Amino acid sequence: MSSRNKNKKGKKSGKSGILRWEKGINSYKMRFITGMALVAISFYLALAFMSFFFTGFADRSKFDIDFWEFFRSADITVENWTGKIGAWLANTFINDWFGIAALSILVILFMTGIKLLGAKVVKLSRIIVHCMIITIWLSVTLGFLFIDSVNDQYLLLGGAHGFFMSVWLQSAIGRAGMYILIILTLVAYLSFSFDWFIPFISKPFKKRSIGDSVGEGTEIRKTDPNISSEREKQADEDEEQHQQMHQPIIEVPAPSADNEEYSPNEDRKGNFVEKELEPTNTNPSLENNDSDNSLELTIEKAAKEEILHHTENKPLGDYDPTLDLSNYKLPTFDLLDEHSSHSGQVDEQELITNKNKIVKTLEDYKIEIKSIKATVGPTVTLYEIVPAPGVRISKIKNLEDDIALSLAALGIRIIAPIPGRGTIGIEVPNSEPEIVSMRSIITSKKFQNSKYELPIAFGKTISNETFMLDLTKAPHLLVAGATGQGKSVGLNAIITSLLYKKHPSQLKFVLVDPKKVELNIYSKIENHFLAKLPDEEEPIITDVQRVVNTLQSLTIEMDQRYELLKKAHARNIKEYNHKFVKRQLNPEKGHRFMPYIVVIIDEFADLIMTAGKEVEMPIARIAQLARAVGIHMIIATQRPSTNIITGVIKANFPTRVAFKVASMIDSRTILDSPGANQLIGRGDMLITQGSDLVRVQCAFVDTPEVERINDYIGSQQGYPSALLLPEYSGDDNDNSEPGSIDLSKRDPIFEEAARVVVAHQSGSTSLIQRRFSIGYNRAGRIIDQLEAAGVVGPFEGSKARQVLVQDEQELEKIFNSIR
Numbered sequence: 001m002s003s004r005n006k007n008k009k010g011k012k013s014g015k016s017g018i019l020r021w022e023k024g025i026n027s028y029k030m031r032f033i034t035g036m037a038l039v040a041i042s043f044y045l046a047l048a049f050m051s052f053f054f055t056g057f058a059d060r061s062k063f064d065i066d067f068w069e070f071f072r073s074a075d076i077t078v079e080n081w082t083g084k085i086g087a088w089l090a091n092t093f094i095n096d097w098f099g100i101a102a103l104s105i106l107v108i109l110f111m112t113g114i115k116l117l118g119a120k121v122v123k124l125s126r127i128i129v130h131c132m133i134i135t136i137w138l139s140v141t142l143g144f145l146f147i148d149s150v151n152d153q154y155l156l157l158g159g160a161h162g163f164f165m166s167v168w169l170q171s172a173i174g175r176a177g178m179y180i181l182i183i184l185t186l187v188a189y190l191s192f193s194f195d196w197f198i199p200f201i202s203k204p205f206k207k208r209s210i211g212d213s214v215g216e217g218t219e220i221r222k223t224d225p226n227i228s229s230e231r232e233k234q235a236d237e238d239e240e241q242h243q244q245m246h247q248p249i250i251e252v253p254a255p256s257a258d259n260e261e262y263s264p265n266e267d268r269k270g271n272f273v274e275k276e277l278e279p280t281n282t283n284p285s286l287e288n289n290d291s292d293n294s295l296e297l298t299i300e301k302a303a304k305e306e307i308l309h310h311t312e313n314k315p316l317g318d319y320d321p322t323l324d325l326s327n328y329k330l331p332t333f334d335l336l337d338e339h340s341s342h343s344g345q346v347d348e349q350e351l352i353t354n355k356n357k358i359v360k361t362l363e364d365y366k367i368e369i370k371s372i373k374a375t376v377g378p379t380v381t382l383y384e385i386v387p388a389p390g391v392r393i394s395k396i397k398n399l400e401d402d403i404a405l406s407l408a409a410l411g412i413r414i415i416a417p418i419p420g421r422g423t424i425g426i427e428v429p430n431s432e433p434e435i436v437s438m439r440s441i442i443t444s445k446k447f448q449n450s451k452y453e454l455p456i457a458f459g460k461t462i463s464n465e466t467f468m469l470d471l472t473k474a475p476h477l478l479v480a481g482a483t484g485q486g487k488s489v490g491l492n493a494i495i496t497s498l499l500y501k502k503h504p505s506q507l508k509f510v511l512v513d514p515k516k517v518e519l520n521i522y523s524k525i526e527n528h529f530l531a532k533l534p535d536e537e538e539p540i541i542t543d544v545q546r547v548v549n550t551l552q553s554l555t556i557e558m559d560q561r562y563e564l565l566k567k568a569h570a571r572n573i574k575e576y577n578h579k580f581v582k583r584q585l586n587p588e589k590g591h592r593f594m595p596y597i598v599v600i601i602d603e604f605a606d607l608i609m610t611a612g613k614e615v616e617m618p619i620a621r622i623a624q625l626a627r628a629v630g631i632h633m634i635i636a637t638q639r640p641s642t643n644i645i646t647g648v649i650k651a652n653f654p655t656r657v658a659f660k661v662a663s664m665i666d667s668r669t670i671l672d673s674p675g676a677n678q679l680i681g682r683g684d685m686l687i688t689q690g691s692d693l694v695r696v697q698c699a700f701v702d703t704p705e706v707e708r709i710n711d712y713i714g715s716q717q718g719y720p721s722a723l724l725l726p727e728y729s730g731d732d733n734d735n736s737e738p739g740s741i742d743l744s745k746r747d748p749i750f751e752e753a754a755r756v757v758v759a760h761q762s763g764s765t766s767l768i769q770r771r772f773s774i775g776y777n778r779a780g781r782i783i784d785q786l787e788a789a790g791v792v793g794p795f796e797g798s799k800a801r802q803v804l805v806q807d808e809q810e811l812e813k814i815f816n817s818i819r
């Protein structure tokens, strides 16, 4: 784990920090040694503190000596039983810090120690919090109570902390205020900490109030000679029983003077009161009065508690993969800039002039038109012409250069006819193109409301609509364009739109950047959104050999995913994840939530030139097969020539994006048609998804904006590391027979892996992979070694191997025999 990760961990909140720290010491040997050390230190300190109470007076002059001198000089000796270090520590903890309250530090050390040694201690974090509160309170209280004797004592009972705090507080709230504060904080602490405390201190008050009510009752009874004095004596007990037994509330008003016959079901006016009195609820005091017909009885029945007739087997809720990072927040809109260059309104005069020039040129060539309409886009305006009947479309198409000449503009493109519209389109660049900001795209309703799995918002079409596509449907993108025409900005726009929609648990990027500078900016989100090989240091891949290994590893991941899909009877990742979320797939059997993986290769030409078939083949394989398992590729190149974009690649990348290219041949290579050579650059692009070409102005996202987004995501809690892809090393020899395995070259985690396998009684490669966060190949090698050692049985297809060892003792024997 990189040091950066460790730093990040260090910043986490105190409580979770303690827990993580507890987990961190996970090797049992390490735990044992640390535990022993802490217990020993706590005993040593206890001795030092105890001794200090007796010897502190004799040693007190020594503590004024210079610190180094005190330790260095052998002539200086102390009385403390634990020597100079003990004496100095005791003086520091007690006199300089918290007084005798510093003893709580010993409690913390001791408890932590025995917890590490395996004792079942009440939650450690709870003990620490209590100790800290007690230390501060006791230190201030003792500091205050002994404030006057501070100068004559060698022992400051509240320590320097208690003394200074109490002096300061006393000056603020006075002596009386101090007493109140001390009692109030004590009561507050006890009330929060112990459930019995509030009932305990409120008991006397309650008794009083019961006594009061008895008093009132007595007043009534005084007027009622029939009520026995026996009942008066029982009043206290009865009141408590009332509370405990949830008895019906019984009001006993004074009897009326005329001795009417009393019916338990009628009040004095003969009204019905309550028919039945449940025998279990009968109050003994009431029984005493059963014969007393002169008493009026109102019974309020306690509501019956609802009972269940069978145990409810509540199903677990859906699995939520985002709960791993439940506090993760999507980037906010304000991280993006407006980039509004101008209002985006094309001058009307410009439109009319252009229209006139188009009509005039067509007239010059005897082409009649019925109507002309202009649609103003962000960078180009589309003039749609309806030609007069009998005009041949090819005639207009051939006039492209002439119209460009008359308009004196570059980047004119004629679409004849516009598919599905029955018109001919002439695209003319605006004299003042508008920058389409990424912000306007991200904040658009279309993007925000989109239900796409992997939504990519590219920019705006000529009719100012947000252009989006779903990468899962694309399913791979080929991006080409001459240098400086907006490719990198385009890639950033793609990544940005995904980052604005997806949670780190749902999406991972594999970023390949042979130029080393373009995608480096994303290394900040390594622990959130990136995937890499297990032994890779850098999250962004720049080295060709690493690219080959990563692509091979992706093919292994693809195969593993297919295997899981097969087991789950799911046809694609969406179905699989749905089943997983619905808890229909058992993680113990190797099932896991699959994030989408988007592989972005910035300079593809470089790779093909240096590694040729080595990269072409895995790319082709992934492109052909990986769609169903959620692995998608976006490859970008400056050089769209046929030796780079080969037939194999082209056949598997139906969605292609072309920024301005140098020649019509390049345009044909990428789009299978001309047009990309006529674009005006700066993000002007053509996108094809098989048939139609759409002209889109790419959204502009500048480097500082991308940096801000990465900082925003990077500063949030992430996973401990990037997603680890299956391990792949070129010289792998996976076909080794168990008999040929050399057990003297065991994997360093062989023994721990064996223990895990025996404890779980499951010889599954994925169990080892998950437990130790290692790649598939390494886990596979360990399983082979375990087989050679006789811990697990032979390979059994998709089932986990049989475990041949039943317990740790048997395992230890095997370890001893091969050590």
Ligand SMILES: Nc1ncnc2c1ncn2[C@@H]1O[C@H](COP(=O)(O)OP(=O)(O)OP(=O)(O)O)[C@@H](O)[C@H]1O
Pocket (backbone or CB within 6 Å): 435, 436, 481, 482, 483, 484, 485, 486, 487, 488, 489, 490, 638, 682, 683, 684, 697, 698, 699, 700, 701
């Ligand atoms: N969508 C856009 N809107 C406005 N300006 C753009 C847009 N895209 C690119 N530009 C301008 O073009 C410049 C070059 O863009 P970018 O760096 O993306 O080119 P590139 O094709 O990646 O070049 P290279 O291949 O040399 O890296 C940018 O600095 C920016 O000024």
